[in-house]
Amino acid sequence: MDKVMRNKKVIIVFIAPAMILFTLIIPVPLVVSMGLSFFKWNLLEAPQFIGLDNFIRLFTKDAIFLTSVKNTLIYILLSMLFQLPAAYFLAILCTRGKRFERLVRNVMFLPSVVSGTAVSLIFYFIYHPEVGIVNAVLKAWGREDLVHMWLADEKTALLCVCIAVAWQFIGYHMLIYVTGIVAIPMDMIEAARIDGAGTWQLICRIITPNMKPVLRVSLVLIVTSSFKTFDAIYVMTGGGPAHATEVMASHMYEKAFLQQRYGYGCAIGLILFVCCLVCSTVIQRILRDKE
């Protein structure tokens, strides 16, 4: 076994296709884009080297950037909070070989298939101050005082977007968890059952420890994708009202393309990249295998 697994040629053959395809396309533009963050470039004239100016400006002058960092962090926290526990719970609930489970799994995944535009339109009407469902329910409940312009209020806008995103993506994470649970050998579970373990103990002692690699995957995925979140924000609020939902990626797009300051945008991109890198390394460390 060991001999087979140490054969250099075999390793190269196995790793090469992915390595070549990936290396050809991603790293070079990545390095270029990192390099451009030290330039001033409007995408038309020649780039002009300005050293660390973009970064200095970002941290000392650009109040919107600082807001966007804060909002991104809130967004990541809320997304994890809203999506992961629910997805985990549902994944366990839906892998017990009982009736209707497949139906629920399929339906849960549906929203992630629908494009962001449709989701933003759905929630535009759900949160709509006049005809929206949320306000209608509040009125029926007699809590007129809570009636709100949900997406137009700086205090609630980000929260509302996070709820919409959770609605869309719980099924996505559920799918990843289901794969992990399915991989746990049945005999382990049966054995625990025979030993008299209840459902709760089963989850804590058998399922969760075995799910560690999968949990790690899903944590890294949700953190990185939340750092980079753009579509949901862009179509639902455009970063508004008054930058209350501005996140790093939307600020980057705004600067790089709409205001034609590509170098500045790349600087934001570089910071975003480093943040992702640090966070996922930390997650990997915390959930390291006990080998």
Added chain:
Amino acid sequence: MKKKFVSILLTISMAAALLSGCGSQGADPGKDEAESKESAQEESADREAEEKAQGRDTEETGGAGEISGTITFWGLGTPDDPTNFVYPWMLENIKLFEEKYPDCKVEATWVANGDDYLTKLSTILASGEAPDVFRTYVNGRLEPYVTAGKVLPIDHLLETYPETASIMNENALASATFDGKAYAIPLQASSQGIFYNKKIFKECNVEVPTTYEELLAAIDTFNEKGITPFVAGISDPWPGTIPYELIYDRLNGVEAYEEAILNKGESFGDESFVKAGEIYKEMLEHGMYNEDLVSISDEEARVKFSNGEAAMKLCGTYAVALYGEALGEDAGIFNFPDIEGGKGSSNNWILSYNEAYAISSETKNQAAAEAFVAFIYSQDRQAAYAECGDLIACKNVKYDESKLSALAVECLQYMAGADYAILPWDVMLGTDVGAELNNTTLQIIRGGDPAKAFGELHDYAMDSWAQ
């Protein structure tokens, strides 16, 4: 270890090669600014000489039959959009152009909305393979294209095609002119006015207000009757700034506007800005808008106005066709009235020229590209566009006014008689400060203090312009 080092080196050198390729005309990013500017100027001088030589060629050999080959065209538009007249009109242009010049083919690429268009255009221009003819911008937003030498001046085109030259409107060309040369031709003239519902005005016994006081009184009357005076949707906040710009003009007049906005000479902390903000605040406190304006979109507000749910809507003339169709004879337009003691005039209109088309300096088929642009700016094609119901930037174009709605004709008359054209502020201030201006008026609409709001804008603008 050695291998790794080599691969890293390779990556870096590739990256460097790419980086230098990003610049226009292959200018070295390491060079200092003055040098690269100089070289760009030299290059553009070279190009001019070349153009002149080419120009002589075309004139000598002349004639429609000589123009051949394929050109690429990029436009902003989409089918199934009844408010977009450019798309169907341009498709017809291409068809007729290819009939007129059988050896020519136009390959069109369409992008549906402005942000996407800007993203795609910037990317392709950065890579140095621009389309031959493309929709571009005017004023400050066109300027970087000109400085970078991405677009050709149109003087050669106008020399070659006198018919097109004869319908050019100097005011419109002025918005695309830099250092005495025009680089693009605007298609649309677009204005902002107060559209009103004549039926509602009549039912409430309100006359078209001619003074600010009358406008306030009208707002009160409508509110008493339970009718929304102005409907607006500022989930994207720019429509909230338009009334402010008009108030500023009525109060402070044209000179103040030119000094502050065109020359960027006055600071936003100035008294004049705060005073205009206070008038706006007064109107807001009288309840000029629908309550939910901050959470609905401009599009939704337009639907509400077309359905007769509000007395007035401050809106761009791009909605003329929509209102003309929905409200028919009941739709009218007037401009923001005079303010007593103010230096401005109710005959100053916010007026801008948009949808400009330019020829890329990288075009390999200048003759065909010029022929195409000249063709879309021919007497017939401009008449066809005007008859769609949009306002055109060209002048001296004869067309059938009976094909337009009453509202469109009314608008045209006002535009023709305008004393002064105010450019929308955000166009002049640049996307960055322009966007913050919109956030400033949003703050006032939400009950913020004008002095504080403009103080913040002042700081933002000073910082942004200093850069």
Added chain:
Amino acid sequence: MKKTTINILRYAIFVTLLLVILLPLLFVLISSFKSNDEIFLNPWGLPERFDPESYITIFVTNDMLRYLMNSIIYATITCVVVILASAMAAYAITRMKWKYSQLCMAYFLMGIMVPIHALLVPLYIAVARMGLPGTTGLVLVYIASAIPTAIFILAGYLKGVPSELEEAAVIDGATVGVLFRKVILPILKPSIATVTILTFLGVWNDLILGLVFLFKDRTKTVQLFISQYSGANYTNYGNMLSSIVVAVFPMILVYTFMSEKLVNGMMQGAVKG
């Protein structure tokens, strides 16, 4: 007695979930039959009449089928290449013994963290310099950007699976190729199903890359087709929502087909037990 309560609770949760998820989707379906004004004036009610006009427009006048096919082709090619390349790489990284396996994993992982908008311009220039036509370039970019996530998921899954089966196969004299085909791929099946779904979804819902890389109308993706209905000043909601509804179906097919594989994986696990 307790069991019934738990069961009732289960079904109560199921029903609530179905309602929460399905009602908003139903809204999209119903709205696709409405006119533009009606959507704003009466968003939650039934349409005045069920007018299939927008569906006829998108298929007959605007030829949506072509763009669906384009997206299906791009997504299928991407999925096949990504699965093969990533499964091999994930296998090499988790099971084979070499010095740089962790470094290699970290290198791929970098790809997950790249914010795509900051990369667009250099990415486009790099692909254009290779002299590839827009569609090939686009598919290559789709593949390259899907590989990191795929390797990440597959490797994560493979780590959780005990390697007894493989050892048994090696003792039986299987070569690495056979081992990969006969043992690893079947083991990875549920995870491959997940990756296929996610990769397909990524390509299916991409707008920005398609926007930048494609020029000719006939090569457009389905998302570009949908985006043409939201114009600068006007959104044609009827057509937009109808095409969104239609665009969901191929994705549902892929999902159902692939989640079948997931279930099969589960059954095998059960048999083993």
